[in-house]
Amino acid sequence: MGQQAPTGPELRPDRLSRQNLAGWLYSTPFLALFLTFMAFPIIATLLMSFTDFGLRNVTHPLDARFVGLDNYTALFGDPKFMKALFNTCYFVVLGVPLTIGSGLVAAVLLNSGIDRFRTFFRVGFYVPVVTAIVAVAVIWRFVLDPSEGLIAGLGAQLGFSTPDFLASKALAMPSLIVMAVWRNMGTAMVLFLAGLQAIPVEVREAAKLDGAGAFQEFRRITVPLLRPTMLYVAVMTTIGFLNVFEEPFVMTDGGPGDSTLTVSLHMYKEGFSFFHMGSASAMAYVLFTIVLAVTLLQFRLLKDKTR
């Protein structure tokens, strides 16, 4: 990210003022929309999180009562929210490494010098990324369907019985994770492919000449040089996974027994089904704080080692 201003020839004052005017005119549409639909709501969420904002406040927002940190303290005493927090972490801790891992494996395979069908495979792996999560969730609910689904069908064909994945407290979340990995792996793959192709051939050849095997080359050359890509993929995937919503919304509605209730889904239900908007706002900020903390942590962990 370059911060430097464009270094043109020295600007005369009249041109500078013309550029001032143009600059601000060009900024206006974005800034107006940003202030109205992002900046103001971000602050409003914070303010709402300190109030008892409820259904009647949708029409009379200013009547909401200030309750200090009550919403936040209540959240951390609420087993349901803690369960949602745990589920979200579970989803991230398992889902993110699996997504990165499978994306990296696919990218390395595609980059390993195969001549034919490279585009074909790449496109095939990427298709799930472009499809709507809602449609994907509906499809996977059917794939996992205990009586008519693909997995049950395969099981019947091969002669073993399959569990009802989404109705099992132990298996529902892992099922959602598998699905999320399936859908997001393509993004990681494409980014890793770009990263792999940026590694100069000379470096690899030098490693070869020094007698490095394939595994050593991967460990000593590929992984370190791929670190910036790794950082980007890790951060983006983690942010996406921390906000997981559509998968449990469509597939399980948070069940069975809250085993797939995520923070975003809990926030949605509290906010728009029960109109506990003050408490839902507090959840939004707790989630945001976690996103921020994890992102900063990842930057530290993945960046410092290269220095």
Place this chain on the structure above:
Amino acid sequence: MSATEPRTTRPPKPGRTATSRRPGTTALTYTLLTVGLVVMSAPFLWMAISAFKTPKDLGASPPVWIPTEWTLANFRELLDLMDIARNFMNSAVVAVVVTVCNLVFCSMLGYALAKLNFAGKKAVLGVVLGALMVPGNLMLLPQFVMMSKMGLLDSYAGLILPFAAGAFGVFLMRQFMMAIPDELLEAARIDGAGEWYIFWRIVLPLVKPALATLSIFVFLGSWNNFLWPLVATNDPDKYTLPVALATFATDPTKAAGSNGVLMAGAFLVVLPVVAVFLVLQRHFTQGIATSGLK
């Protein structure tokens, strides 16, 4: 490193010269890739086939892989249960308008940030980069209250406005426009061209590939968007396609109906996007790669 070379189509393929491969390794690679591809495409194939199955084939055990009888009954039933043409139109109108707005607004600001000197530019850039990092969940509740107060729930305006200018687009356009030589713009200025002329006639034509990438991303994002349309619409006539599908799928009174109907619905949501993707796939993956590797 940055997206400053929109024209480079394909980097050379390294690894190929460096690796002297044994046939066994190649065979293993292809085997693994094929297994992967089967896993990746199986749910789609299952969906596509099931959409055309009769209830008898759907419920068969052991399963029927190729329908004994192909039927359009699922699609017909779907059309009876929801006004899917209307939902399709809603999604299309919203996605097209959002895309056009983003193209105009993001390239304007991207140009200003890449090529103009104006007081406060650093602050504006800071706002853009900050906005990139804020998750949508953080704004959802007040946005709903605002839209409700403004009377924009269940309206196109309510679905479009929050997405009419994204920070990602500004950043992308700025990255591409920084690659345009300053001398070119300076020469135009000396010839007396105004800022608007320069932007419209010189800069925009030079960043067509970036505009294409941005349209693909914004259109796709809008087409697949779910949470905000779910919150901002109550009237089934205003539902976008994903909201209509999800509402249908999660409504206990309807969802009990038939998996075949649901797959027909999923088919109609997925098909247009996948078709467009297969035609434009090079731009998709390039866009991801260039915008991702800053």
